[in-house]
Amino acid sequence: MNTRIVLAIGCLFIAVVVIVTGVLLADDRQAEVVSLFGNLGTELIGLAFTVAIIDWLLERKRLNEQVQHLAWRMLHDLDHAFWVWQGGRREFHLDELMALLDMADKDDPLPRFTEELFINLGIRASDNLRLQPKLMAHDRRLRAALKSLAGLAQIREAKNIVHAGYIVDGLRAAVTNLAEITGQMPHQGEFAAARSFRDPTFEAQQRRYRGSLHESIMRQGIDSMEHNSPGEEQH
Numbered sequence: 001m002n003t004r005i006v007l008a009i010g011c012l013f014i015a016v017v018v019i020v021t022g023v024l025l026a027d028d029r030q031a032e033v034v035s036l037f038g039n040l041g042t043e044l045i046g047l048a049f050t051v052a053i054i055d056w057l058l059e060r061k062r063l064n065e066q067v068q069h070l071a072w073r074m075l076h077d078l079d080h081a082f083w084v085w086q087g088g089r090r091e092f093h094l095d096e097l098m099a100l101l102d103m104a105d106k107d108d109p110l111p112r113f114t115e116e117l118f119i120n121l122g123i124r125a126s127d128n129l130r131l132q133p134k135l136m137a138h139d140r141r142l143r144a145a146l147k148s149l150a151g152l153a154q155i156r157e158a159k160n161i162v163h164a165g166y167i168v169d170g171l172r173a174a175v176t177n178l179a180e181i182t183g184q185m186p187h188q189g190e191f192a193a194a195r196s197f198r199d200p201t202f203e204a205q206q207r208r209y210r211g212s213l214h215e216s217i218m219r220q221g222i223d224s225m226e227h228n229s230p231g232e233e234q235h
Contacts, residue, residue: 063138070128070135071142071181074149077124078171078178081117084208085110087199094179098186099194101172106165108200113209115156118167122152125174145177 079092085108086100125146129136136143148170155167179186 060138063135067135067139067142067181070132071145071178074121074125074128074145075175075178075182077121078149078174081114081121082171084117084205085114085200087204087208088194088197093191094175094184094186095191096194096197097175098172099191100198101168101175103195103198104164104168104200106163106168108164109202109205110164110167111202111205114205117209118152119156122150122154125149126153139181141177141181145174145181148173148177 076092079097082088082097082100083090086104088096088100129143129146129150136146151170152167175186
């Protein structure tokens with residue numbers, strides 16, 4: 001229980017005590033005292049409700065920010081896995097993503113390394129569903145999006161009954177909800193250039209996967225060098 005709620009409950013308790021005391025002291029000779037106690041109790045009740053309302057609004061704001069942050073993170077992770085599979089421009093573009101989802105074919109190759117990206121995406125979605133119950137209860141769209149992605153965690157075990165179309169359907173449902181949470185408006189069919197960026201061949205997927213892996217390793221190396229550089233200057 002946070003400080004604001006404790007303060008609100010404390011004010012409400014004091015208000016009740018003050019009002020009850022005023023009633024017990026009520027008689028003609030103590031009219032001013034009774035009036036003072038009554039007014040004080042009323043003010044404290046108003047203060048308690050104000051604090052409670054402010055706490056509720058702040059809590060909603062905090063949850064909305066957390067929902068937005070998680071939605072953006074899952075949307076970018078989804079886009080990266082799909083980019084390795086289908087291609088497209090390296091930077092995130094929602095309309096391109098929606099167009100490529102419509103173009104993806106169930107017969108497109110799905111190498112093990114690309115499959116692993118989708119499995120990891122499903123695991124992260126499943127973990128968030130389990131570990132963030134307050135966020136899931138706060139926004140049904142986020143819960144629906146993560147449920148659509150969570151099934152991807154089992155695509156390897158269910159390979160005999162799951163094809164690429166299952167992945168596309170899960171991604172499309174998730175993108176629709178995540179885009180709504182992040183305040184974006186996808187315009188399906190309005191990104192004709194997406195076809196020229198698409199290349200789902202095994203070689204292209206391998207090139208994109210290795211390239212993104214190399215970028216990640218290089219970025220980690222640069223961060224490590226920057227972290228260690230101050231110590232190298234000390235002799």
